[in-house]
Amino acid sequence: MKDERIRVAARWLHEAERVVVFTGAGISTESGIPDFRSPGGVWSRYNQDDLTYQRFRSHERYRKLYWEYDRARFPAMRDAQPNAAHHAVVEIERSGRLAALVTQNIDGLHQKAGSSPDKVLELHGTVHAVTCLDCDRRWNREEITARMEAEGIDVPYCEHCGGPLKCATIAFGQSLPADVLDQAFHHARHCDLFLTVGSSLVVQPAALLPAEARRAGAKLVLINLSDTPYDAIMDILLIGKAGPTAAALLAEFARL
Numbered sequence: 001m002k003d004e005r006i007r008v009a010a011r012w013l014h015e016a017e018r019v020v021v022f023t024g025a026g027i028s029t030e031s032g033i034p035d036f037r038s039p040g041g042v043w044s045r046y047n048q049d050d051l052t053y054q055r056f057r058s059h060e061r062y063r064k065l066y067w068e069y070d071r072a073r074f075p076a077m078r079d080a081q082p083n084a085a086h087h088a089v090v091e092i093e094r095s096g097r098l099a100a101l102v103t104q105n106i107d108g109l110h111q112k113a114g115s116s117p118d119k120v121l122e123l124h125g126t127v128h129a130v131t132c133l134d135c136d137r138r139w140n141r142e143e144i145t146a147r148m149e150a151e152g153i154d155v156p157y158c159e160h161c162g163g164p165l166k167c168a169t170i171a172f173g174q175s176l177p178a179d180v181l182d183q184a185f186h187h188a189r190h191c192d193l194f195l196t197v198g199s200s201l202v203v204q205p206a207a208l209l210p211a212e213a214r215r216a217g218a219k220l221v222l223i224n225l226s227d228t229p230y231d232a233i234m235d236i237l238l239i240g241k242a243g244p245t246a247a248a249l250l251a252e253f254a255r256l
């Protein structure tokens, strides 16, 4: 049954002209990036309420705490390697069909796998950059953390405007970047195949993207390890690990 579904999904991929791929945490856990909310994870050592955007803005001590947390979680993401699911997305792009790659992940593994940076829409930002919260200037992360280490700085500030610098990810209480979200919805409305990989579709508003694509007439394919609230609207549901399932789909696609 699953083999038949993979064959149909591969045919749809072959026939498609504008594919949107949407990825979530499930694709990164298979690259060994731990779930920071799990017991014993970096996240569990901190009170979540202390890591909100509002606290970060409010006081130096919360900014210090956030940077500690951020530097603790970074090495796992820096050292992780892309898996078969990331490579499958690269192959879709190379076939000329990829309109956009929308991701909830902050680890940069799609770019590391070879996806073009201009195709990747990072809804929750990236750990690989640092941004000034006041003037929006951006820096490479390692440039800032090297300076922090060399000068013994706990919290970096902007050399242009004095604003606080923060990892370019979206903290709790911080709104998603409107331009990135707009582009994601635009592509969802204009694709003919919407492929979700490794997302349980529970985090809003991103979880609304497949429904938006369906309203516009796209076919929906989902690869995920568990059920999602949107299973009923999917045309093809492939329950399984992201890497092997996406690899099987692309192997079938390559035969067409």
Ligand SMILES: [Zn+2]
Pocket: 132, 133, 134, 135, 136, 137, 158, 159, 160, 161, 162, 163
């Ligand atoms: Zn600034």
